[in-house]
Amino acid sequence: MKPTLLVLAAGMGSRYGALKQMDGVGPNNESILDYSIYDAKRAGFGKVVFVIRKDFAEAFEKINNSERYNMPVEYVYQSLDKLPEGFNVPEGRVKPWGTAHAVLMAKDNIKEPFAVINADDFYGKEAYEVMAKYLTECEGKHGAYSMVAYKLKNTLSDFGTVSRGVCTKDREDCLQTIVERTSIAKTADGAEYEENGQKHKLDTDALVSMNFFGFTPDFFKYTEDGFTAFLKGDAMTNLKAEYFIPFVVNQLLQNKTAKMKVLSSDAAWFGVTYKEDKPDVMNKILKLIDKGTYPNQLW
Numbered sequence: 001m002k003p004t005l006l007v008l009a010a011g012m013g014s015r016y017g018a019l020k021q022m023d024g025v026g027p028n029n030e031s032i033l034d035y036s037i038y039d040a041k042r043a044g045f046g047k048v049v050f051v052i053r054k055d056f057a058e059a060f061e062k063i064n065n066s067e068r069y070n071m072p073v074e075y076v077y078q079s080l081d082k083l084p085e086g087f088n089v090p091e092g093r094v095k096p097w098g099t100a101h102a103v104l105m106a107k108d109n110i111k112e113p114f115a116v117i118n119a120d121d122f123y124g125k126e127a128y129e130v131m132a133k134y135l136t137e138c139e140g141k142h143g144a145y146s147m148v149a150y151k152l153k154n155t156l157s158d159f160g161t162v163s164r165g166v167c168t169k170d171r172e173d174c175l176q177t178i179v180e181r182t183s184i185a186k187t188a189d190g191a192e193y194e195e196n197g198q199k200h201k202l203d204t205d206a207l208v209s210m211n212f213f214g215f216t217p218d219f220f221k222y223t224e225d226g227f228t229a230f231l232k233g234d235a236m237t238n239l240k241a242e243y244f245i246p247f248v249v250n251q252l253l254q255n256k257t258a259k260m261k262v263l264s265s266d267a268a269w270f271g272v273t274y275k276e277d278k279p280d281v282m283n284k285i286l287k288l289i290d291k292g293t294y295p296n297q298l299w
Contacts, residue, residue, distance in 0.1 A: 001112045002046025003135035007033070008102045008211070009060065009119035010053045010078045023272070025282050027289070028297045032122045032271065035285070037069050038298050040115075043128035044136065047072040049109050050119075051102045054079065068299055076105040084228050090236050098242030099211060100223050107220040113138045116213045116245065122281065123148065123212050124267025125293055134263060135214050143258035145249070146214035147175065150269045152184075152191060153204035159274040161185045161194075165209035165246045166202070167262065175253060175260040178209055178246040207262070210269050213245060222257065223248050 025032055037048060048069065052060050054077050066073040078096065080089045082105065096102070103116060113135040117123060127148045138144040149167055156162060163182040170176050183194040184202060191202045226248050235241040252258040272278050288294055 001139060002044055003132060003214075004047045004049060004110050004112055004114040005037075005040045005045045006103065006106050006110065006114050006116045007036070007048060007050045007119050008099060008116065009033070009050050009064075010096065010102055023278070025272070025278065026285055026294075026298065030298050032281070033064065033119050034298050035122060035294065036117060036119070036128075037064075037071075038294070039123070039125045039128040040132070041069065041071055043125075043132040045071075045115070045128070045132055047074065049074045049076060049106050049114075051076050051078050051105050053077065074109050076109055078102050078105050084224075084231065087231050087236075090239060093239050095240055095242065097227075099245045100243040100248050101227060103245065104220065104223055104227060107224065110220075111217055113141075113144075113214065113216050116211060116215065118211045118271075121210055121212075121269065121271040122285075123210065123269055124265070126265035127212060127263075127267035127269075130263045130265045131212065131214050134261065138214070138216050141216055142218045143252070144216050145219065145252075145258050145260040146263050147209055147260055148212040148263050148265065148267065149207040150210055150267075151204070152202060152206045152208045155208055155210060155269055156184065156186050156191060156204075157273045157277055158186065159276040162273055165211075165244075167207040167209055169207065169262045173262045173264070175249070175262050177253070178249055180244055180246050209246065211245065213249075213260075214263075219248075219258075222252055226251060 023031055052075060061075060080093060115131050131148060134146045155164060161183045164184055165178045165180050167178045168176045181193040184191055190204045192199050193202055227243055230243045249260060270281055270284055272281055289296055
């Protein structure tokens, strides 16, 4: 069975608008998402499941569908009120519940190994190839997870701060820890992040997660159980608390329920975190077209 691609396209916390993943960056107005689906399809993924919000579902589904991509496409919907029985949305809560909650929306749609990506991140052809190969070998397994890592220096923006999952791995290239760092900024001599009002330096060669993960289907059950525990914590009073994929991964690694292989490739990551990033992204795609990595027109 071919692996599935789960695309987080709900516009969660985006500075550049909930629909930026449909913004044209290619010569024929192709979006970053178009290139992601193109890469995934030729790498061997068999189906795409989009996690989107109801308030822009009509516009999104009109463009991103099975007819356009010539492969099966399904949609699931993330909303604040999709909570376990016994829980209600706290008064004043407007922030989405986070990436792990978004993944949970697809638990009834995916029964095979799957990859998770952000809709507005360009991960590179080679990244999809190594992920598809690994997931294909994980059919029928449990706790066999994976991720594609990138160097921090290749994921920063010149126009503002970013959030990244900073990773460490062991000698067997398995993930040891992944720590979500927010407000990471370029500096004259590297990079730094801010936490509790204090600034801390970061190694720009550090490996970071860009939310390109591979999972076996058991991940849904672990994530569901963890989300209930998360809600029983301070999530009902902290209106900005989010349930991130790295939180779930860290817990499973610590209790040895799963292992996560850190996959390497020559892929380059880029994205439009801020609108000022767009011209650079467009130039990079044109260079890839000139190299023959992509046709001038995808579909």
